[in-house]
Amino acid sequence: MTIEVRNIVKQYGAFKALDNVDLRVADGELLALLGPSGSGKTSLLRIIAGLDWPDSGEVSFDGENALARGAGERHVGFVFQHYALFRHMSVFENVAFGLRVQPRAVRKSEAQIRARVKELLDLVQLDWLANRYPSQLSGGQRQRIALARALAIEPRILLLDEPFGALDAKVRKELRQWLRTLHEEIHVTSIFVTHDQEEALEVANRVVVMDKGKIEQIGTPGDVYDNPATAFVHSFIGESIVLPVDVSDGQVKLGHRPLNIDAGSASGPSKLFVRRHDMQIGPLGEGALEGTVRRVRTFGPIQRADIALSGDDTLVEIDAPRDRPLTTGDAISLQPRRYRIFAGQE
Amino acid sequence: MSAAPKRSSLPGFGLSMGLTLTWLSLLILIPLAGLFVKTADLSLSQFLDTVTSNRTLHALRISFGLAFAAALVNLVAGLIIVWALVRYRFPGRRLFDAIVDIPFALPTAVAGIALTTLFAQNGWLGAPLASLGIKVAFTPLGIFLAMVFIGIPFVVRTVQPVLIDLDVEIEEAAACLGASRWQTITRVIIPSLTPAILTGFALAFARAVGEYGSVIFIAGNLPNVSEIAPLLIVIRLSEFRYADATAIAVVMLVFSFLIIFVLNRLQRWAQTRALAVS
Ligand SMILES: Nc1ncnc2c1ncn2[C@@H]1O[C@H](COP(=O)(O)OP(=O)(O)O)[C@@H](O)[C@H]1O
Ligand SMILES: [Mg+2]
Numbered sequence: 001m002t003i004e005v006r007n008i009v010k011q012y013g014a015f016k017a018l019d020n021v022d023l024r025v026a027d028g029e030l031l032a033l034l035g036p037s038g039s040g041k042t043s044l045l046r047i048i049a050g051l052d053w054p055d056s057g058e059v060s061f062d063g064e065n066a067l068a069r070g071a072g073e074r075h076v077g078f079v080f081q082h083y084a085l086f087r088h089m090s091v092f093e094n095v096a097f098g099l100r101v102q103p104r105a106v107r108k109s110e111a112q113i114r115a116r117v118k119e120l121l122d123l124v125q126l127d128w129l130a131n132r133y134p135s136q137l138s139g140g141q142r143q144r145i146a147l148a149r150a151l152a153i154e155p156r157i158l159l160l161d162e163p164f165g166a167l168d169a170k171v172r173k174e175l176r177q178w179l180r181t182l183h184e185e186i187h188v189t190s191i192f193v194t195h196d197q198e199e200a201l202e203v204a205n206r207v208v209v210m211d212k213g214k215i216e217q218i219g220t221p222g223d224v225y226d227n228p229a230t231a232f233v234h235s236f237i238g239e240s241i242v243l244p245v246d247v248s249d250g251q252v253k254l255g256h257r258p259l260n261i262d263a264g265s266a267s268g269p270s271k272l273f274v275r276r277h278d279m280q281i282g283p284l285g286e287g288a289l290e291g292t293v294r295r296v297r298t299f300g301p302i303q304r305a306d307i308a309l310s311g312d313d314t315l316v317e318i319d320a321p322r323d324r325p326l327t328t329g330d331a332i333s334l335q336p337r338r339y340r341i342f343a344g345q346e
Numbered sequence: 347m348s349a350a351p352k353r354s355s356l357p358g359f360g361l362s363m364g365l366t367l368t369w370l371s372l373l374i375l376i377p378l379a380g381l382f383v384k385t386a387d388l389s390l391s392q393f394l395d396t397v398t399s400n401r402t403l404h405a406l407r408i409s410f411g412l413a414f415a416a417a418l419v420n421l422v423a424g425l426i427i428v429w430a431l432v433r434y435r436f437p438g439r440r441l442f443d444a445i446v447d448i449p450f451a452l453p454t455a456v457a458g459i460a461l462t463t464l465f466a467q468n469g470w471l472g473a474p475l476a477s478l479g480i481k482v483a484f485t486p487l488g489i490f491l492a493m494v495f496i497g498i499p500f501v502v503r504t505v506q507p508v509l510i511d512l513d514v515e516i517e518e519a520a521a522c523l524g525a526s527r528w529q530t531i532t533r534v535i536i537p538s539l540t541p542a543i544l545t546g547f548a549l550a551f552a553r554a555v556g557e558y559g560s561v562i563f564i565a566g567n568l569p570n571v572s573e574i575a576p577l578l579i580v581i582r583l584s585e586f587r588y589a590d591a592t593a594i595a596v597v598m599l600v601f602s603f604l605i606i607f608v609l610n611r612l613q614r615w616a617q618t619r620a621l622a623v624s
Pocket of ligand 2 (some may be wrong): 038041162
């Protein structure tokens with residue numbers, strides 16, 4: 001099932017939670033919606049699920065208008081951050097719920113329902129918990145049950161709103177892997193919301209980066225990391241050194257110091273973005289940036305150093321290989337190997 | 347459960363347990379024990395005669411039967427009122443919310459007189475009902491209405507906070523799974539509210555069984571027709587038949603205790619299902 005979202009606007013009073021959002025999700029894709037808290041991820045997901053309606057714009061599934069249908073008729077599985085399990089029902093009954101509420105004409109027999117629930121509990125590897133109640137499960141188990149419940153109705157689309165957000169780091173990592181594998185098994189078109197970039201880059205085929213109700217970039221995990229389209233994406237994904245620069249006549253200056261780099265299309269006050277590991281260290285006098293090593297930590301294959309740039313003493317953190325050991329007090333130069341310059345300084 | 351754990355992380359167990367027991371004994375257990383002691387003035391056959399006389403049995407049936415019926419009506423009406431107050435925004439909502447408490451606050455005699463005036467044969471509501479052949483004041487129906495009146499806040503005030511706290515996400519989850527609105531209410535919302543509903547029902551019922559002030563005005567108090575058990579006790583007292591009075595009281599006490607106990611178990615059961623501890 002493909003999902004197409006066109007020009008969606010959603011307002012709360014005067015505040016635009018979604019501002020002209022366009023998105024296409026291919027059949028069987030696992031898409032991550034990544035953005036800081038408040039960027040409109042949940043709003044978008046709820047509109048796709050039919051739990052909310054946009055002020056304008058269109059949503060279609062396989063070319064068919066979805067906005068004409070209510071949540072119950074869209075066959076969408078929704079997994080909530082806080083599980084939203086039915087507390088008064090056993091795990092088994094939670095998973096069976098979607099099958100039991102079907103109209104009599106299409107409802108499965110009791111034996112078929114039991115078989116299907118068993119199959120789903122096997123799929124999430126929790127068949128041994130069938131008779132427990134949600135309050136007796138750990139967070140990770142609850143979320144897997146919530147997923148089994150959503151899958152019971154054989155949804156055409158699966159929407160997960162920060163499904164692992166309430167779990168601790170270790171469980172989160174396990175479930176991430178597990179979700180990836182599960183998706184390979186069942187191949188249902190899925191959108192996965194997260195504010196955790198590592199989670200998005202690791203799980204998804206494609207990542208949609210959102211900020212302030214707008215889509216900033218859509219691309220593969222490699223794309224958004226290596227070729228960020230905007231200043232926001234560059235600073236949100238991966239860690240970057242950000243320096244305020246001034247561009248005039250193709251010449252980039254940091255303060256009064258001209259830098260030996262290509263300005264691209266930027267001009268006027270701009271920002272220079274460099275990944276920590278993309279700073280090449282050279283002896284003094286060779287490069288564009290100069291500074292003094294303040295502190296060095298060594299772990300694994302890298303050394304991480306705090307460098308105070310000459311001039312205004314701005315502190316930047318760089319990662320360097322260990323073949324050229326740095327010591328506190330060294331005066332060095334830094335040449336950005338890969339970098340991006342975006343116009344504007346706000 | 348052992349009485350006092352050897353080491354507890356909660357301090358003050360001895361002190362608080364001691365105070366609780368003393369307080370319960372002074373205020374509840376000792377007066378109730380007095381009731382049994384006084385009743386023992388009667389021989390067993392005298393006791394049985396008193397409590398199985400037609401008049402006593404009728405009064406008990408009126409009190410318990412109507413209280414139960416009134417609590418059932420309050421259960422349904424209370425749920426609808428709670429739903430409206432919590433889930434909809436309409437003008438005057440706060441006012442309605444405040445009105446629910448009136449039966450709590452009103453002196454019971456005032457409530458009784460107001461209801462009697464309203465439902466008397468020449469009253470605003472009594473007159474049109476009388477022309478339909480329905481007599482309310484001075485009949486069991488009047489007693490029933492008074493019991494409904496005083497019981498409604500108990501259901502509303504116990505269920506309301508639980509419904510407010512109920513996560514809307516569980517309703518959304520049900521909707522996504524294809525449940526109709528009605529299925530969501532009956533299979534998800536009401537079961538989640540069950541412990542609170544049972545508590546509200548028990549409170550409304552207990553209040554109606556013990557109600558005196560607001561009922562006696564509208565009841566008319568005809569023996570074997572519209573006489574409630576608490577009134578019969580007062581009559582026996584005014585006749586100085588103290589042991590007879592306490593005998594009826596003992597029966598009411600035992601009955602009430604049994605019913606409240608059963609409701610309490612039910613409520614516990616509903617709650618442990620929701621918050622099962624392994
Ligand atoms: N029901 C609502 N009423 C008012 N503002 C809302 C409502 N829901 C969301 N918002 C606002 O819309 C913005 C986007 O919210 P949301 O979609 O939940 O973001 P995210 O899921 O990315 O954290 C937030 O600033 C939030 O405060
Ligand atoms: Mg959100």
